[in-house]
């Protein structure tokens with residue numbers, strides 16, 4: 001058995017060899033701008049980024065917008081914004097520089113036209129003049145005979161002279177790729193050996209459409225090659241296409257990258273996450289107030305890639321730590337279950353961490369100020385002093401999941417100062433002497449406060465519930481909420497006593513009284 005430090009040494013040696021063996025690691029995230037970035041997309045981007053950083057490689061962003069009918073205006077910009085928000089740094093991409101651009105596929109049509117010539121010349125691709133009507137008839141026939149619809153490869157067999165004459169007539173056509181047997185299994189970095197013979201199930205796929213735009217498969221392969229991509233890490237839904245891609249690499253005579261497919265992200269009960277569920281969009285998490293690092297830790301905790309420390313406390317790793325510790329061999333090959341409670345735990349941890357650092361603490365304070373102002377636009381006398389907010393955050397950080405929770409109506413007493421208070425059930429003198437007594441307390445804790453308040457009511461001959469009702473109104477202007485002593489503790493001594501002092505009727509006599 002190796003001793004622990006020998007094992008660590010071995011692990012480090014392995015990492016060093018990997019790092020230098022792959023000094024040219026280049027990975028990419030290649031979203032289609034057809035909607036917003038969701039958890040699955042973030043996971044793919046993140047694993048590519050972690051892998052690149054772990055091995056000192058480059059992370060590229062490529063926008064795959066060849067399906068012009070599905071484009072959503074502004075989607076690319078929002079995708080980039082979400083990636084940056086999550087802390088993912090883009091080394092090359094649209095607007096980020098790099099020697100392999102343009103990084104937007106719709107700007108690379110000349111490159112694809114050149115590439116397809118090579119396949120037409122070496123006979124691995126052919127022009128297809130089948131009309132939409134013929135294809136539709138093929139589909140209907142297949143359905144009638146209960147078969148999976150597939151193109152029958154008719155135009156593969158056209159004579160060169162026929163092709164020339166159809167071209168001369170300007171007949172609309174697309175270009176298809178000749179699928180052949182693919183016998184060698186795919187060595188998937190995550191799933192291991194995977195066998196899938198695409199030509200058994202599919203007809204020859206279109207690679208250049210009649211509008212001259214390439215299809216996903218063709219553009220993806222050409223770009224991965226020209227951009228020097230060494231590893232393709234993407235969702236498992238693309239695994240079935242990979243043999244097609246390997247055949248394309250072979251037809252070009254290119255060395256394919258290594259492929260690793262990331263399993264499905266699923267709900268805690270194993271059901272599939274749906275893109276249509278608006279609540280898996282990154283924007284949704286941002287709007288609800290989740291912090292980037294907690295979301296990142298949440299996503300990787302489901303997907304694996306890290307040493308599992310049994311019984312280890314839930315922790316929030318920085319992106320740098322995640323990059324360092326990431327190991328492709330540890331990525332799960334089974335569906336990754338997401339449990340939302342974990343995200344809440346992680347966000348609580350992140351609030352605590354941010355509170356501990358002066359700089360991030362100040363940012364938290366600013367965020368709370370904005371949130372409160374937004375939540376209570378009609379109130380002009382809000383209590384938004386920095387010291388008060390820090391106190392509230394310290395008090396609540398153990399149980400606070402989202403900063404927004406601080407603006408819930410039952411906590412409104414924290415921010416909204418009471419107005420139109422009318423002193424009843426307690427005389428002015430009594431309130432003044434209560435303030436003086438409370439001011440002597442060293443520990444402004446709930447239990448001690450309760451004892452003090454009870455004692456005060458008793459000596460003054462006051463009805464305890466009535467006195468508490470008055471105090472509650474003086475402190476918060478509310479009829480309900482947490483107990484008065486708890487409210488005082490949360491507000492803290494200075495704020496609580498200030499509010500009681502402000503509750504004193506403003507007469508000249510009172511102004512002249514000396515109240516501590």
Ligand code: GLU
Pocket residue numbers: 029030031032064220233234235238
């Ligand atoms: N454009 C594809 C997507 O949106 C990229 C798939 C791949 O990474 O090859 O998922």
